[in-house]
Amino acid sequence: xxxxxxxxxxxxxxxxxxxxxxxxxxxxxxxxxxxxxxxxxxxxxxxxxxxxxxxxxxxxxxxxxxxxxxxxxxxxxxxxxxxxxxxxxxxxxxxxxxxxxxxxxxxxxxxxxxxxxxxxxxxxxxxxxxxxxxxxxxxxxxxxxxxxxxxxxxxxxxxxxxxxxxxxxxxxxxxxxxxxxxxxxxxxxxxxxxxxxxxxxxxxxxxxxxxxxxxxxxxxxxxxxxxxxxxxxxxxxxxxxxxxxxxxxxxxxxxxxxxxxxxxxxxxxxxxxxxxxxxxxxxxxxxxx
Amino acid sequence: xxxxxxxxxxxxxxxxxxxxxxxxxxxxxxxxxxxxxxxxxxxxxxxxxxxxxxxxxxxxxxxxxxxxxxxxxxxxxxxxxxxxxxxxxxxxxxxxxxxxxxxxxxxxxxxxxxxxxxxxxxxxxxxxxxxxxxxxxxxxxxxxxxxxxxxxxxxxxxxxxxxxxxxxxxxxxxxxxxxxxxxxxxxxxxxxxxxxxxxxxxxxxxxxxxxxxxxxxxxxxxxxxxxxxxxxxxxxxxxxxxxxxxxxxxxxxxxxxxxxxxxxxxxxxxxxxxxxxxxxxxxxx
Numbered sequence: 001x002x003x004x005x006x007x008x009x010x011x012x013x014x015x016x017x018x019x020x021x022x023x024x025x026x027x028x029x030x031x032x033x034x035x036x037x038x039x040x041x042x043x044x045x046x047x048x049x050x051x052x053x054x055x056x057x058x059x060x061x062x063x064x065x066x067x068x069x070x071x072x073x074x075x076x077x078x079x080x081x082x083x084x085x086x087x088x089x090x091x092x093x094x095x096x097x098x099x100x101x102x103x104x105x106x107x108x109x110x111x112x113x114x115x116x117x118x119x120x121x122x123x124x125x126x127x128x129x130x131x132x133x134x135x136x137x138x139x140x141x142x143x144x145x146x147x148x149x150x151x152x153x154x155x156x157x158x159x160x161x162x163x164x165x166x167x168x169x170x171x172x173x174x175x176x177x178x179x180x181x182x183x184x185x186x187x188x189x190x191x192x193x194x195x196x197x198x199x200x201x202x203x204x205x206x207x208x209x210x211x212x213x214x215x216x217x218x219x220x221x222x223x224x225x226x227x228x229x230x231x232x233x234x235x236x237x238x239x240x241x242x243x244x245x246x247x248x249x250x251x252x253x254x255x256x257x258x259x260x261x262x263x264x265x266x267x268x269x270x271x272x273x274x275x276x277x278x279x280x281x282x283x284x285x286x287x288x289x
Numbered sequence: 290x291x292x293x294x295x296x297x298x299x300x301x302x303x304x305x306x307x308x309x310x311x312x313x314x315x316x317x318x319x320x321x322x323x324x325x326x327x328x329x330x331x332x333x334x335x336x337x338x339x340x341x342x343x344x345x346x347x348x349x350x351x352x353x354x355x356x357x358x359x360x361x362x363x364x365x366x367x368x369x370x371x372x373x374x375x376x377x378x379x380x381x382x383x384x385x386x387x388x389x390x391x392x393x394x395x396x397x398x399x400x401x402x403x404x405x406x407x408x409x410x411x412x413x414x415x416x417x418x419x420x421x422x423x424x425x426x427x428x429x430x431x432x433x434x435x436x437x438x439x440x441x442x443x444x445x446x447x448x449x450x451x452x453x454x455x456x457x458x459x460x461x462x463x464x465x466x467x468x469x470x471x472x473x474x475x476x477x478x479x480x481x482x483x484x485x486x487x488x489x490x491x492x493x494x495x496x497x498x499x500x501x502x503x504x505x506x507x508x509x510x511x512x513x514x515x516x517x518x519x520x521x522x523x524x525x526x527x528x529x530x531x532x533x534x535x536x537x538x539x540x541x542x543x544x545x546x547x548x549x550x551x552x553x554x555x556x557x558x559x560x561x562x563x564x565x566x567x568x569x570x571x572x573x574x
Contacts, residue, residue: 177396180359183384185410185462195409199400285400285442 026067028060035061064255069262072255082244085260089224089240090267092148093216096155100212104160105205108167113197125164133157133219137226151223151240158219159212163205170204171197203286206279213275217268221245241267302336304370305465305498307356309333312365314351325351327523328365333515335370338492338499340513342506342559344566348524349502350393353468356500358384369465386414389459390468394475395451397443403454404430404439410462426461433457433491449480453487460495469501473508482540485511493537506559510534510551511542518558521566528558 027034032055035044048054056062064072076082110117111125133154140150174197182196224242239247241264248256280287314326325348333339341349354360356367361380366373374382389410390396397406407430408422417425430439433453438446443454452472459467473481485508492499503509509516516530534547542548 175396177392177394178398180357180384180390181392181396181398182409182413183359184357184386184389185458186386186414188413191413196398199398202400283400285444 022066025060026065028057029063029065029068031057031061064258068255069258072253073259073262076256076259085239085241085244086263086267089220089242089264092152092155092220092224092240093213093267093271095152096157096220097159097209097213097216099152099156100159100163100216101209103156104163104208104212105167108164109171109197109201111164112168112171112201113193125161129161129165133215134222134226137223141227147227151220151227154223155216155220158215159209162212162215163208166204166208166211167201170201170208173204174200202283206275206283210272210275210279213271214268217264217271221264302496302498304335306335306370307331307333307339307466307498307500308366308368309352309356310366310368312352312355312367313363314348314355314360315363324523326355326362327520327525329525331517331526331529333498333500336496336498337514338501338512340509340516341500341502341519342504342509342516343519343524344521344563345504347519347521347562347566349519350470351524353390353470353500353502355382356466357388357390357468358382359390386410386462387465388468389462389464389466390470391452391455391459391472393471395443395448395455395472397451397455397458399443402440402442403435403446406443407454407458407461409458414462422461426457429457429461430454432494433487447480449476449484452476452484456488456491460491460497464497466498466500469499471502471504473503481508486539488512489536489538506552506555507543510548510555511538516555518555519562521562521569527562528555530555 034040035054035056044054047058052058053061107121111121112118136154136157137150140153141147144150144153178196178200179192182192187195220240221242224240225246241260244263245257245260248254248260309329309331312326312329313324316323316325329352331339341352343349351360355362355375356369358374358381362375362377363380364377366376367382368374369387373379374388397403398409401409404423404426407426408417408419411417411422411425412419416422427439430436433456435450435453435457438450438454443451446454455472456467456469473484476484489512499512501509501512506516510530510532513532514536516532517526518528518530519525520527530551532551534542534545534551
């Protein structure tokens, strides 16, 4: 099977682009030290005229520099509370996501295959789907016994709709030729489901899961911020990464906000990469193009 | 006559005779009914290659779908070796492995390797175990010159190879009839010529009845024992030509005098229908 060769040039370009980004961020963030220089007096006047603070660059000047973030990260990294935040968010995302797969895939397949199931299930599904998962936060706190379950439920919703929609769409877009070919070669209905509908829907399941996973991370962070992260003890411990960010904001530790943001970025990246590899593994016929 | 299947090496085929009697197909009989097939009669002998030629959209595929059991007929009767497939009383035949279809755009399952595609039918029918089916598939693919692509996915091989694999997959079911719906439509003419010879080679080994839809007259006369030129919608045979060029044939036939004569004889009938189809298409548009 033809694999793409490892491209060292592309890697070099990618690293260079990240480096440039970090340098610009560092310079911009440290603008309060250099903007007072005589050479920039005209520029400062212009900033003032536009309604910005004259003492640093707008936006980027207000956030901590990468070097400060790295220092803060170095402190946080030895704090078990930080890792517990990773673990809690990860567990919520994982739990909600797998529950969404477990329920969403069979539900989507049923909607796609059975006219009765579609007639009964789809209207309700379409009625609930436009409600954003975050709008469910208060309601789910009321009707789930623990805060943990209510957050997991909201993350579940985030992935569920996307997975179902993709499964239904995928199963329905399978070309009728495949059904006819299977039929004319003597396949039973169960065979057709197992050997045509399931593998034919798999690529859409993979796509739906990847999108769903992204939404799950968005939702979990917001849910943790709103609900206080289920943390009883306060501080940085135990509330998940969303709560970690919120708590850093409340505590005035701006470097830690950025640490939390990047942490979530990394977590999302890792989970979608894992999913992508798994997706490639279960749909080997798509690897060749 | 030398064009008859009885003259083929290995004795006369005894199965796969199709008789189409007075078949009518009207789409949407309740509303604005469109007659796709109009009292169509056609006899195809066991082991015969029957080519159905007609302009695009004339209703050829409707006939094929009726034989395969994908669609209903409105009235008439189609029999296979004397057994009724479908009739006015029972308008839809049951799809079965005695009549396997090779589709216009190909229907190899993209998620199965070529080998597993070929082995699919006998496993489904419970005729062979998975291992036995694979073994048979390997040897049939080797017979058809399809070495080295067994473990690839269909998406990894050329469309010509895919078409050959699909025909082998159909033959794995030991069908009485092979239903081919413009299988080489999307291929370039050079690949097509290779495909034609490969198909004939497979045919000489298996001598299965072939119901082959095409709009390419040269292809039809080169391959067929019989060529049915269909009228444009509604579809029925306008002219049935027996090709008296002896089988086995090879590409030398294309430059022979008799081949050119047959083309000349039929060209006008085909062209007339093409013009009709084109004009009615313009009206509809």
